[in-house]
Amino acid sequence: MRNKEDFFVGTRTIEEKRRFLRITVVKDETRNGFPLPAGNHTKELEEAETVKLLETVAPLIDQVSGTLYSELGHPACIEVLLTSLFKRVYLREIGLLYCGQIAYDFLEDQINNSPFLSFVCILGRKWPRSSLDLLKKFCLKGRPGINVHASVSCKDVVIDTSDIQELFDHWKASGNLNFQLSSIVSMTNDEGLQALLDKGEFKKIRPGSSQSFFKHETEKSLARVSNSNFLIECFTCGCDRSEKCHMKEKFPEYHYLLNHTSAPKSPACQEATSPMGSQILPTSRSLKGSPKRSQKDEEVGENKLTFKLKNIKTAVEAIKKSTLTSKALDEQIYKLKLLYEDMEKSKEETSSCTE
Numbered sequence: 001m002r003n004k005e006d007f008f009v010g011t012r013t014i015e016e017k018r019r020f021l022r023i024t025v026v027k028d029e030t031r032n033g034f035p036l037p038a039g040n041h042t043k044e045l046e047e048a049e050t051v052k053l054l055e056t057v058a059p060l061i062d063q064v065s066g067t068l069y070s071e072l073g074h075p076a077c078i079e080v081l082l083t084s085l086f087k088r089v090y091l092r093e094i095g096l097l098y099c100g101q102i103a104y105d106f107l108e109d110q111i112n113n114s115p116f117l118s119f120v121c122i123l124g125r126k127w128p129r130s131s132l133d134l135l136k137k138f139c140l141k142g143r144p145g146i147n148v149h150a151s152v153s154c155k156d157v158v159i160d161t162s163d164i165q166e167l168f169d170h171w172k173a174s175g176n177l178n179f180q181l182s183s184i185v186s187m188t189n190d191e192g193l194q195a196l197l198d199k200g201e202f203k204k205i206r207p208g209s210s211q212s213f214f215k216h217e218t219e220k221s222l223a224r225v226s227n228s229n230f231l232i233e234c235f236t237c238g239c240d241r242s243e244k245c246h247m248k249e250k251f252p253e254y255h256y257l258l259n260h261t262s263a264p265k266s267p268a269c270q271e272a273t274s275p276m277g278s279q280i281l282p283t284s285r286s287l288k289g290s291p292k293r294s295q296k297d298e299e300v301g302e303n304k305l306t307f308k309l310k311n312i313k314t315a316v317e318a319i320k321k322s323t324l325t326s327k328a329l330d331e332q333i334y335k336l337k338l339l340y341e342d343m344e345k346s347k348e349e350t351s352s353c354t355e
Contacts, residue, residue: 021060022060022062023057023060023061023062023066024061024062024065024066024067025066025067025069026061026066026067026068026069026081026085027068027069027070027072027073028069028070028072028073028074028077028078028081029072029073030072030073030074030077031072031073031074031077047080050080050084051080051083051084054080054081054084054085055084055088058084058085058088058089059088061085061089061091063089063090063091063092063114063115063116064092064116065092065116066089066090066091066092066093067091067092067093067094067095068085068089068091068093068094068095068096069094069095070082070095070096070097070099071095071097071123071124073097073099075097075098075099075100076099078097078099078103079099079100079102079103082099082102082103082106083102085106086102086105086106086109087109090110090113090114090115090116090117091110091114091116091117092114092116092117092118092119093117093118093119093120094107094110094117094119094120094121095121095123096120096121096122096123097123097124098122098123098124098125098126098127098154103127104127104128104130104131104134107120107122107131107134108134111134111137111138111141117138117148118146118147118148118149119148119149119150119151120135120138120148120149120150120151121150121151121152121153122135122151122152122153122154122157123153123154124154125154125155125156126156127154127156127157128157129157129158131157132152132157132159132163135150135152135181136150136163136166136167136181138150138179139167139177139179139180139181140167140170140177140179141179142177142178142179142234143176143177143178143236144176144178144236144237144238144241144242144245144246145178145238145241145242145244145245145246146178147178147179147180147246148178148179148180149179149180149181149182150179150180150181150182151181151182151183152181152182152183152184152185153183153184154184155184155185158185159181159183159185159187159231160187160190160192161187161190161192161193161196162192164181164187164193164196164225164231164232165192165196167179167181167232167234168196168214168223168225168232171216171221171223171234172216172217175216175217175218175219175221175236176219176221176236177221177234177236178234178235178236178238178246178247179233179234180230180232180233181230181231181232181233182229182230182231183229183231186208186209186227186228186229187227187228187231188208188209188227188228190227193225193227194227196212196225197210197211197212197225197226197227198212199212199214200212200213200214200225201213201214201215208228209226209227209228209229210226210227211224211225211226212224212225212226213254215258219236220236220237220258220259221234221235221236221237221258222234222235222236222247222251222254222258223235235247235250235251235254237255237258237259239259253333254333256333257333
């Protein structure tokens with residue numbers, strides 16, 4: 001803790017120590033006054049001196065981990081802050097209270113040019129409807145290994161079914177999106193959104209909200225649509241691109257399901273399909289075995305695998321057709337996981353008998 005004499009750091013000190021300084025958090029808390037103990041040691045600055053100070057510290061703000069939050073700021077002070085940092089600073093996370101055109105321009109510049117931007121939240125009143133277009137553009141930047149989250153924490157910007165459908169269509173076309181769009185305003189009474197929810201393959205129903213899950217037709221990607229809070233989320237498996245797979249962290253059970261109902265890259269295993277996609281099946285070569293193995297043993301092993309695969313297909317179809325609670329759905333997916341593990345074990349046993 002700095003003492004009273006040296007608590008305030010001025011422009012000159014920053015310029016002298018800049019080699020050793022990195023700023024990771026910028027906050028504007030002027031609306032509610034400064035919290036103690038900082039409030040006892042603040043120094044009042046004229047606007048020109050404030051601008052000079054902000055322009056001096058701008059190069060020190062870390063664009064890899066830097067965050068800016070202005071939800072507790074006074075609009076006039078936020079305007080000075082954003083004007084001083086505009087096109088000088090790029091950030092990882094932003095929480096913006098609307099303070100006029102500069103807030104929109106600052107947000108647009110960050111979305112277009114910040115290489116590490118992963119979270120954006122707009123707050124307060126009077127944000128223009130066009131700001132939602134910026135947030136949708138930001139959502140489309142999410143890719144495997146790069147998860148982005150756009151949040152609307154204001155009632156003036158209303159997300160409707162057409163916005164959800166637009167992002168959903170982008171996901172269907174590409175199959176590689178990785179984003180979340182959330183809002184404080186629910187859409188529980190929106191008939192258009194309900195029609196989309198009804199098309200989901202898996203459903204979760206909770207008091208006051210419902211969710212539907214959609215599996216992409218060709219890619220290892222999942223979309224979740226809801227009528228409250230997180231309105232649409234798209235997760236794409238990134239295990240083959242990055243060590244950190246956001247989908248695996250967020251939905252490990254669905255990550256397992258997708259990765260065990262998708263066709264492997266080996267051409268020999270791509271023939272059989274099921275309602276949930278291609279299934280990993282033993283090839284004819286692995287079942288035939290060596291000449292030392294009798295035809296009867298081969299038939300027994302093949303029948304066991306066929307029976308286990310039939311159980312898996314039945315379980316998948318039951319999950320698809322049922323409207324389950326969250327707990328029941330998790331139980332069904334866990335059972336499916338056990339069935340797959342059992343089949344993989346049988347395949348290994350069959351393979352070992354042929355060696």
